[in-house]
Structures are given as C-alpha cells and as structure tokens.
Amino acid sequence: xxxxxxxxxxxxxxxxxxxxxxxSAPAMVVIFLAAVGxxxxxxxxxxxxxxxxxDVKYWQFSGKGWFNVFFSQDIFDDTVGxxxxxxxxxxxxxxxxGLTTIATLILGFPTAYFISTKPEGKRELWLFLITxxxxxxxxxxTFAIQETIRNEGVFNTLxxxxxxxxxxxxxxxxxxxxxxxxxxVYLPLMVLPVYASLEKLDFRLVEAGYDLYATRxxxxxxxxxxxxxxxxxxxxxLVFIPAIGAYVTPRVLGGGKNMMLGNxxxxxxxxxxxxxxxxxxxxxxxxxxxxxxxVYVRNASKSGxxxxx
Amino acid sequence: MAIRTRKPFxxxxxxxxxxxxxxxxxxxxxxxxxxxxxxFNAGESVAVWEGFSFRWFESxxxxxxxxxxxxxxxxxxxxxxxxxAIFATMAAIATTRTAPYRGLTFKYAFINxxxxxxxxxxxxxxxxxxxxxxVWTGYQGxxxxxxxxxxxxxxxxxxxxxxxxxNMDLTLERxxxxxxATPWNTFRHVTLPLLWPGILAGYMLAFVISxxxxxxxxxxxxxxxxxxxxxxxxQLRRVVTPEVNAISTVFLxxxxxxxxxxxxxxxxxx
Numbered sequence: 001x002x003x004x005x006x007x008x009x010x011x012x013x014x015x016x017x018x019x020x021x022x023x024s025a026p027a028m029v030v031i032f033l034a035a036v037g038x039x040x041x042x043x044x045x046x047x048x049x050x051x052x053x054x055d056v057k058y059w060q061f062s063g064k065g066w067f068n069v070f071f072s073q074d075i076f077d078d079t080v081g082x083x084x085x086x087x088x089x090x091x092x093x094x095x096x097x098g099l100t101t102i103a104t105l106i107l108g109f110p111t112a113y114f115i116s117t118k119p120e121g122k123r124e125l126w127l128f129l130i131t132x133x134x135x136x137x138x139x140x141x142t143f144a145i146q147e148t149i150r151n152e153g154v155f156n157t158l159x160x161x162x163x164x165x166x167x168x169x170x171x172x173x174x175x176x177x178x179x180x181x182x183x184x185v186y187l188p189l190m191v192l193p194v195y196a197s198l199e200k201l202d203f204r205l206v207e208a209g210y211d212l213y214a215t216r217x218x219x220x221x222x223x224x225x226x227x228x229x230x231x232x233x234x235x236x237x238l239v240f241i242p243a244i245g246a247y248v249t250p251r252v253l254g255g256g257k258n259m260m261l262g263n264x265x266x267x268x269x270x271x272x273x274x275x276x277x278x279x280x281x282x283x284x285x286x287x288x289x290x291x292x293x294x295v296y297v298r299n300a301s302k303s304g305x306x307x308x309x
Numbered sequence: 310m311a312i313r314t315r316k317p318f319x320x321x322x323x324x325x326x327x328x329x330x331x332x333x334x335x336x337x338x339x340x341x342x343x344x345x346x347x348x349f350n351a352g353e354s355v356a357v358w359e360g361f362s363f364r365w366f367e368s369x370x371x372x373x374x375x376x377x378x379x380x381x382x383x384x385x386x387x388x389x390x391x392x393x394a395i396f397a398t399m400a401a402i403a404t405t406r407t408a409p410y411r412g413l414t415f416k417y418a419f420i421n422x423x424x425x426x427x428x429x430x431x432x433x434x435x436x437x438x439x440x441x442x443x444v445w446t447g448y449q450g451x452x453x454x455x456x457x458x459x460x461x462x463x464x465x466x467x468x469x470x471x472x473x474x475x476n477m478d479l480t481l482e483r484x485x486x487x488x489x490a491t492p493w494n495t496f497r498h499v500t501l502p503l504l505w506p507g508i509l510a511g512y513m514l515a516f517v518i519s520x521x522x523x524x525x526x527x528x529x530x531x532x533x534x535x536x537x538x539x540x541x542x543x544q545l546r547r548v549v550t551p552e553v554n555a556i557s558t559v560f561l562x563x564x565x566x567x568x569x570x571x572x573x574x575x576x577x578x579x
Binding site for chain 2: 016017019020021023024026027028030031032033034035036037038039041042045055107108110111113114115116117124128129130131132133135136137138139140141143144145146147148150152153154157184187188191203206207210216220241242244245247248251252261262265266269275278279282283285286289293
C-alpha cells in the first residue's frame with residue numbers, strides 16, 4: 001500500500017517536472033537562439049581563416065585570429081612583435097573601468113548612505129530620483145554629457161564667460177571624457193546595491209561603537225563599511241562589467257583615437273574586415289568579465305565566512 | 310534669552326556625506342536638464358540661449374526619418390516586451406514554488422545569461438549568426454531585431470514576476486483546487502489576477518530595456534531598419550542641432566512616464 005502511494009506521488013512529481021520543462025522551453029529556446037547559441041558559433045569563427053571582404057573562409061581553420069589578439073606580424077619581413085595598439089587598448093579598458101568603479105564608489109557610497117538615513121517614507125522618492133537617469137536611454141545620457149563638456153558646450157561657455165580661461169578646455173575626445181561619461185552613466189548601478197545593504201544595517205552596532213568611544217570615522221571604517229561589503233562588491237561588479245565592455249560612451253566621447261575594447265571589436269567587423277580577430281577579442285573580453293566575476297564571488301564568500309581583522 | 314543648544318547627537322550622521330549626495334544628484338540631473346532646456350532654444354546652438362521656441366520639436370515631428378524610426382522603436386519594444394513577459398511568466402511559474410529538481414539551477418543561469426555577457430559581445434555574435442542566416446534564407450525582415458530584443462528582455466521581465474510569485478499565498482490556489490477548479494481555471498481565476506502586478510512590472514521593465522537598446526540593434530539591423538537610438542547614434546557624429554535635444558526630450562519624457570507607472574505599481578504591491 002505504502003509503496004503504491006509512493007509510486008503515485010513519484011509519478012505526479014515526474015509529471016510536474018516535465019510540465020515545468022515545457023513551460024520554461026519558450027524562454028530558453030529564444031535565449032538559446034538569440035543569445036547563448038551565437039556565442040558558441042563565435043568561438044568557431046575565431047578559429048577560422050578570415051575572408052577577404054569580411055566574414056570567414058568556411059572550414060579553413062587557423063590560429064591567426066587568436067595570434068593577432070596580442071601579436072602582430074610584419075607584412076614585409078615576417079618578424080613577430082607585440083601588437084602595441086591592442087595592448088594599449090586592453091590597458092585603457094581595464095584602467096578606465098577600474099577608475100570608473102572607484103569613482104562611482106566614492107560618489108555612490110555617501111549618496112546611498114544619505115538615502116538610508118532619510119525617514120522610511122521618504123527613501124523611496126530619493127531612490128526613485130536615482131533610478132530615473134538609470135532608465136533613461138544611455139545615448140541620451142552620453143549626449144547630455146557631450147553637450148556639457150564640448151568645446152562649444154555649456155561648461156566651456158560658462159568658464160570662458162566667467163573669464164577663468166581664455167581658450168576652451170579640451171575635454172572631448174580624451175580618456176577623461178570617456179571616464180566622466182562612464183561615471184555618469186553607471187553611478188546608479190553602484191548606489192542601488194550599496195543602498196540595499198545599508199538598509200539592512202543594524203544601527204545598534206553603530207551605537208555600540210559610539211558607546212566604546214569610537215569616532216565617526218572609526219565607526220564608518222570599522223563597522224559600517226565591513227557590514228556593507230556585500231553591497232559594495234555587488235555594486236563594483238555591476239559597474240565594472242558594463243564599463244569594461246563599454247561601446248557607446250567611448251565611441252561618442254572618445255572619438256576614433258581613444259578606443260576601448262568594444263570599439264576595437266566593432267572595428268574588426270567593420271573596416272578591419274577581420275572577423276576571426278574580432279571574435280577572439282570578444283571571447284577575451286568575456287573571459288576578463290568572467291574572471292572579474294569569479295574574483296569578486298570568491299572575495300564575497302570569504303568576507304561572509306569571517307571578519308579579516 | 311535664547312539658549313544655544315547643541316544639535317542632538319545623531320547615530321546616522323557622517324560628516325560630508327549629505328554634501329556629496331547633493332553633489333551626486335546635481336551631477337546626475339544638471340546635464341539632462343541642460344539638454345531639455347536647449348531643446349526649446351530658438352537658435353541653432355545647443356549651448357547659447359537665444360530665446361524660447363518650439364521650432365525644433367516641430368522640425369523633429371516633420372522629419373520623416375525620425376517618424377519612421379520612432380514608430381519602429383515602439384513596435385519593436387511592444388512586440389519584444391509582450392513576448393518576453395509571456396515567456397518569462399511561464400518560466401517563472403516553472404522555476405518557483407517547488408522542491409529543487411534536476412536542472413533548476415541550470416535554468417536560472419540560462420535565463421539570466423544575457424545579463425552576464427557584455428552587450429557588444431552578444432551584438433557581434435548575433436551579427437555573425439544572423440548575417441549567415443540572411444545569406445542562406447534571403448530573409449532581411451524585422452524578425453532578427455525582434456528575436457534579439459525578446460532574448461535580452463526575458464531576464465528583465467523574469468525578475469519581478471519571479472519575485473511576485475515567490476511572495477504569493479499558496480493557500481488560495483489550494484482552496485480553488487479543493488473546490489474542484491481545474492488547473493487551468495485555478496490559473497486563470499486565482500494565480501493570474503494575483504500575479505498581474507508582477508507581470509505588468511516585468512512588461513514595463515522589458516519595454517524600457519528594449520527602448521534603450523543601441524548596441525545590439527546597431528549590429529543586427531539590416532539597411533533601412535533604424536530605430537530611434539541607432540538614428541540618434543548616427544546623428545551625434547554630425548553637427549548637432551537642438552533637434553536631437555528635442556527628440557531626446559520626448560524620449561526622456563516617455564521613459565520617465567513608464568518608470569513612474571512602474572514605481573507606483575511596485576509601491577502599491579507593498
């Protein structure tokens with residue numbers, strides 16, 4: 001009897017799981033066809049010979065695409081050297097994404113903290129003010145920054161009228177412009193997760209700190225920051241990942257000279273006509289992102305297990 | 310006689326944090342506000358004010374390229390958000406309120422995968438595959454853009470729907486089943502009405518995400534399939550007139566409207 005009941009229960013369970021697979025099928029099929037699947041095709045493309053006018057020569061395999069990521073071969077005497085331009089672009093991408101992450105943290109943490117100290121009913125409104133720019137088209141925000149820092153833009157018109165400088169300060173088409181743009185675009189991504197962990201902060205611990213004669217800075221440094229580390233880590237990932245793969249911001253604000261990885265990839269599929277190299281660069285970018293994710297996840301689980309100090 | 314009292318000691322205060330926060334809000338909003346203000350400029354400049362006028366809104370309105378691009382953008386966002394909301398609802402029902410089963414973690418990872426990959430990488434991968442399919446089949450239509458948008462909208466629609474389902478009361482559905490409701494009737498008359506705010510939130514999130522996309526559309530589109538963002542990307546390289554400001558302002562208004570509705574829906578929920 002018991003085994004019969006168990007059998008029926010087991011059959012129901014199997015049926016339930018089968019239904020659940022059918023239900024999730026449409027979402028998974030669409031994501032496979034238009035997101036995950038193409039990534040595998042791209043791996044294949046990175047290993048083929050480049051076509052003369054873009055695309056690849058089918059089923060002719062070569063490691064040239066990957067070789068060209070970091071090395072270049074002289075067309076005249078076949079000597080092999082580092083692809084300096086590529087190394088510079090990799091370095092610029094990592095540096096600018098890192099600096100953007102730090103800057104958004106320095107600006108975003110106090111902002112999130114400020115919101116979390118507001119009375120409960122008013123916090124939502126402040127958060128709403130943070131999310132509005134976040135939901136605004138990235139192009140519009142980049143354009144807004146461009147209009148601000150252009151030579152004929154608002155900022156330069158203003159400082160020249162005030163007589164602070166007699167020539168406009170060149171900000172557009174520099175690394176600074178890209179960084180300003182990225183800080184502007186990605187700031188909300190830092191504030192939101194940091195706020196989420198500040199909201200859960202138990203202020204009795206802060207009180208205990210003050211009772212033990214801690215200064216405001218010590219309370220911040222030794223109590224608040226360690227307790228909100230998960231939010232800080234989450235915010236940093238959320239900023240770093242889109243920043244290192246940024247395409248629109250450096251294209252608009254950096255111009256042709258100050259490329260980041262996204263623009264280098266774009267170039268291979270456009271004028272460069274080197275799809276295998278473009279595919280290899282894309283995979284490299286994905287690997288960097290994955291490594292960043294893994295490092296953060298490991299740090300997050302470590303800091304969760306016990307306090308370092 | 311006034312007695313000067315010290316401000317009461319606040320546990321929460323941190324020196325300078327409020328000023329930095331105010332600076333942040335100013336930095337976030339000043340460029341956008343400037344952009345909106347100069348949309349109403351009478352002159353050709355986007356930095357020197359020459360009086361108030363609607364001329365750039367009019368010229369944008371009569372610009373045929375802008376019209377078709379705007380309609381196409383709305384069309385893509387509507388279709389992609391609808392499909393994404395339906396598929397995400399099904400997937401959310403399939404992945405919540407159950408004991409863990411084989412493949413459940415895989416499903417989570419798979420559905421959220423588009424969030425983990427830089428947009429430019431997805432964009433070129435789609436370019437590779439779709440350009441091949443275009444050559445093989447000769448089909449050049451909107452299907453590619455719609456498929457790509459639906460795919461990256463699904464994880465965004467999935468998040469609020471799943472959150473809503475997880476917080477839902479199971480007892481009502483059990484009661485319906487006890488009263489001999491068929492599974493479909495239970496779903497139609499109990500689950501769906503309860504889930505509705507989540508689905509609506511998911512739909513709107515997906516809609517805004519689709520509306521905002523530049524990179525993937527830029528790489529997937531065939532000739533003559535400009536959306537408003539890709540059209541604007543092309544315009545930014547030329548000499549910019551306040552017409553771009555005007556388009557941005559309208560676009561901005563639309564986004565803010567949707568986000569505000571979303572804000573009130575999710576507020577009502579709590």
